[in-house]
Amino acid sequence: MSTRAERVRTALLGGRNETWHSTETVRRALLLGVGLVVVGVIMHKVELVLVGAPLLISGVLAVLAAPSGSPAVKVTPPPRTAESTDTTSVIVEIEPGENAELLAIRLPTKGVGGPGRVHLLPASVRRVSAPLRRSAWGVGVDVRVDHLLTGPDAMLVHGPMVGNDMSRTVLPPLDKLPVGPLPPRPAGLVGAHRSRRPGDGVELRDIRPFQPGDRLRGIDWRVSLRSDNGELYVRERHATADADIVLALDTRSDVVPDMSEWATSLLGATVRPGGSLDTSVRAAVSLAASYLRLGDRVGLVDLGRPQLGLSPAVGRRQLLRLRNQIVVCAANAGWSPSPVLAERQVPPGAVVVVLSPFLDDAIVQTAVHAARRGNRVLAVDVLPSRLISDRSDRWGEVVRRMLLLEHGARLTALRDRGVAVMSWSEGGSVADLLRRIRR
């Protein structure tokens, strides 16, 4: 086979990185070493010989003990989904080949985001365990095991080889929230909320004379014995019912306190830490967890992308589904200019919690339309409490004031139209808000 054909074949098979090849160092060691020794001998300069000899010796040793074989790296992938508090490890098994001396390998590193830093390890290491921890929620590439193996003094190398991206989804963290009394679902049967109709709940509704069809265990013997008319009385209780809650997430905008950063995109992340979308997501998952724990049905609506919503359901699986879906919503944030909250997305009698920074009129109209359809609507304002104006712009402070005035006017308009409003950044509680509007 001709040299050209060999080069083409090597290029097609992946290039010289997949074979052991020499570096600049081996040329320095051998050519400079030999050159200095020869010139030193010819010119009777022993200093040249003494400087050149170590290079020559190290070069000869490296070539004599040249590494061989086909190194391989095997990665045991970590679980695809994790909690932000989870501490797991990625296990990497290395087959370095013969005479390999150093291993440069990219592994997850504490305090460094993404796939981590390149670590220089001895090639005698066959199995490495690297801790894997990411506090920021969302989808991200946490592992990519790039690697390179070298022979003695890094004169011959194999690689660098680029590893496969391994992404993980870190679910949004859950905070325990006190939950308030939700309006029960009209068709609900069992749950934690008091229904208006009589039933088998705990709360006393009325004490009335016994009627045919009443259960005997419902008779209040104390009241019956004290009565003068000799009639039996029964204790009537309220029925309990579950409730529907729909979390409407406004993913169209993600703003942070510093207004100069509103127009810039964040490299390598879809959600700004501490921004309005981050706050919305944390609030949404915490509310979902709290109400699902009570046995209520919780659903999700992405106001920016309606097709990403989830129908209301109960249970732990629904919480897991919701948290995964919210990560998907956040990853696709910012697609739609106007919010969508159709009637079919909200069951009758459901409480709608709209989580938004309320930066445009369209979201106000959406919330008001939902309230007019008969749903109880709670507006949770997630705009950062202390906005910092853009100092590079002389109109920055004016813009900030205008924006706050408009924002305040929108919240007032919501209140005027029967939508309960609370600010998340000011430490408001959904439970207090629910109790207030129930009175």
Add this chain to the structure above:
Amino acid sequence: MTLELRPGLPGWWLRAAIGLLGALVIVVLAVQGLGFSMVIVFGVVVAVTVALPSSPAMTVLIGGAAIATAFMDGVDVSVEAVLLIPLLHLGHVLSAIAGVLPLDSRLHLSAFRRPLRRYLLIQVAMLALVAVAVLLPAGRVDPIIEVAGLLAAAGVALVALPRS
């Protein structure tokens, strides 16, 4: 056995060590009488070596320092020249390793055990060679011995050069 990965040392320590070695080489050459202009030139070469350890800058530094020390001093084997031998060899080894690592890499000291052991063995051999060079009488060597020595060095190079 599984190695639990620790954070390790910052990778720029390796570059800093190369820079320190380069500075020491320049100091030794300056003590030998290197001119200011050449000190500047060597300084630039050291800076390039630190920034790009896989470049030929270290080759230029070693070759330049060897030629400078050989032709500056009248003494056959000066103390400064003997000091340069381990410095330049260590610079060669460290720049070889730094050349395959990115700047933000992390270093684990256990990786340097084998290169350091080999370095020390070679330096012990070099010290013996220095002792021989110092003890041997200075003077003209028989041409036949010189030719034999040259042929031996060429033979070693032919054997050692990679076939590719």
